[in-house]
Amino acid sequence: MERFHHIKKVINNDENLVKRFTRFFELETIKFDSFAKENVYYLDFPLWLAEMVDAGQLSAQQASILNKKEVLQKFNEETVKRLASLLEGKSVKDSERAIDQLLHFEPEVYNVWNFPNCNPLFGTDGYPGRIPGQIVQNVLYYYTNENDLVVDPMAGGGTIIDVCKLMNRRYLAYDIKPIEKDGITEHDIRNGFPDKTKGCDLIFLDPPYHNMVFDFFETVDDFYSFISKLAQNCYNTVKENGVVSLLMGNTNWKGDGFQDLSFQCYKLFIDAGFIPIMRIAVPFITEQFERFDVERAKKEKEMLGLVRDLIIFKKV
Ligand SMILES: C[S@@+](CC[C@H](N)C(=O)[O-])C[C@H]1O[C@@H](n2cnc3c(N)ncnc32)[C@H](O)[C@@H]1O
16 A cells, blocks of 8 residues: 555656556556556656666666656566666767667577667777677577676677676676776786686687787787687686687788688687587678778779678587
């Protein structure tokens, strides 16, 4: 009964809700109090949002973006809370785009994933090599469960962290040059995985490839020996039946011609003891090339690379 009075108070405080509910109960024969009991969360939501605004965790505009029937239908209470905390500090425009994308998010059913842009909720704006968080969302959807431990040893702008927070996975994220973001620890993966990663459920690998690869490796052989050691270390770290996902593009190595990095890496992971369980095409978008690149490539009979693979391995 106390709850019922509380709900009534909430509704009375919100003019729009009063109108909506009055109209609704005129049309429906069900009793208000039985309805209210079953829908406490829905009725409480505007009040909870108002509290978040008072606490400075959401702006009033962000609260109104979240205050939608679709949000409550798509996400449970815990997820909405995590979502709200991820919105902290985001602009209204980015918040709108992020929520819109999440409302439309469905796991990819085919093994070709096209993501033309990054969900603003995940990762760091302008970080070189930032990937769309939608890639991580799908990997975690297919290969992990809530509370699983996910490790990203080359976390860059921390896309993995934001997706793990939303999807309620535990995470450990490292980078050789960590940016200032909570949760990324400085660590050079060439020295192996930190002890506390042992027995993790999934390792997400997004190493330097494409043009970034040249910032880290002198020769293509240096790159392959890095991946070979990484594959062995992954094998010794991930739990039995655990999963490793590797995102890898191909490259034209310093003018020495096409290097099929993903194909070579695929072999190195098998050598380390893994079995491949899925290969997904995650192409780059054409917009990354300037008109000038396109014209030059045509003239010089050189194809521009959009192929990128996401290879999923299992330790058996
Ligand atoms: C492609 S970026 C990762 C981008 C990230 N997934 C994101 O969405 O922001 C590759 C990252 O690997 C890191 N890296 C390169 N060599 C490393 C090493 N030996 N140990 C740890 N991190 C390394 C780089 O600093 C870079 O941030």
